[in-house]
Amino acid sequence: MNGDAGAVRDRKIVLWRHGQTEWNLQRRFQGTTDIALTEEGLAQARRAARLLAALRPDAIIASDLRRTAATAAELAAVTGLGVRHDEALRETYAGVWQGLTHDEILERYGEQYAAWKRGEPVRRGGGELETEVAERAAPVVERSVDKLPDGGTLVVVSHGGTIRTTIGRLIGLPPNTWEALGGLSNCCWSVLGETPRGWRLLEHNAGSLPEPVLGDDD
Template sequence: MRKTACSTPSNGSGRTARSSGSPRASPPTRRSAPAPSGARVSDARPVREPGARRLVLWRHGRTAWNLENRFQGKTDIPLDDTGVQQAHRAARLLAGLRPTHLLASPLRRAADTAEALAAVTGLPVRTDGDLTERDGGAWEGLTSREIRERYPEEHKAWQPPGGETSAQVAKRVAAALERAADDLPPTGLLVVASHGAALRLGMSALLGLPEDVWKHIGGLSNCCWSVLTELRDGGWRLAEHNAGTLPEPVLGDDRTDNGS
């Protein structure tokens, strides 16, 4: 694993779409997907044809709240000028991977990041509401310092009052990624534009890691990505994490080494 520090239509599941992807065939049998305790992906999923699918999990570009170290959560904050530039630069790199499908969180900072890659590849962008960032409850809009001062116990446990638990986020994001993978052809490459905490937690669940080790997976810098490759048994391997070219700090909603 290489590691570098850088930067459908509605169907009752909470998903939305900008443009429709290819139709999905109904499989004859179903299976259970492995997931860590407290973050089960699904009790019944379609059997995928064996293949070499890849998932590129791409965090959105920088926002003003990232720069101010404010918890964004589900608040719909747009990219700042630097974030737009990051998205276009990363899109040129990711286009070289020859993606076959694009998927995004509907929040503007992620959807607009995905559109930068769509402009280069000509691929349509689908959105899925289950890829939104962690609901930060009372923390949204607060700086890291304000959270520590006003909610010391909740900060220590990293549990926003009125927000989602880590296990809840991991479960919904991992389920969205599995659904998307089920729609891929055996050699498909899906780029998913989403959010730092959502991707880290969803990826941890998808890899089958127990909840007590999720904290050991580092955060994603703005416009950096992780790559998951499909295993023969339908599981996933982390091939790259926080990949890019130049080291960049991790700014955002997810917990970092300094506890911010």
């Protein structure tokens, strides 16, 4: 997949976070809890879908949770593509953290939270390691990309933590640096492009279509 220059097929991966939920507004850790979109979240998905349709995606895959399935359905509606759902694209399972607000996590599990922010391998709330999330999600993305035509585009509809860890794995960053990628806003996306040296991060937390890089770093 990431071979020499002659093998590069110029494919792209768009990793799209779901729209707003009530728990997002409350800063409540969702994890694998199945929370629906708000009306605003659905409107965000519709707006973003109209933009992403202009990229003429070839395939859409999505987490099977309601917030991602509803987001993906908006892009399917404007492109005519089907959506393949896979539970491996779900958000990080975070055990007892799930359902707690950010302030409650800091109050009850402050040391664990601080260790995670330092880049240490932490099972937040007794749940998954970030590397385990990447190990289940990244292969699903890679298998889907392998089915694309040359120059094709895959849209992956998932969750903020899962997208960050998947990007980190695909572009070869050490796991303790994945947090440097930062979070994604609701219904924003990141874009990876295929190069002779592997996948390259072209856009991160974007809300408009990618523009060509015109400069010395191209």
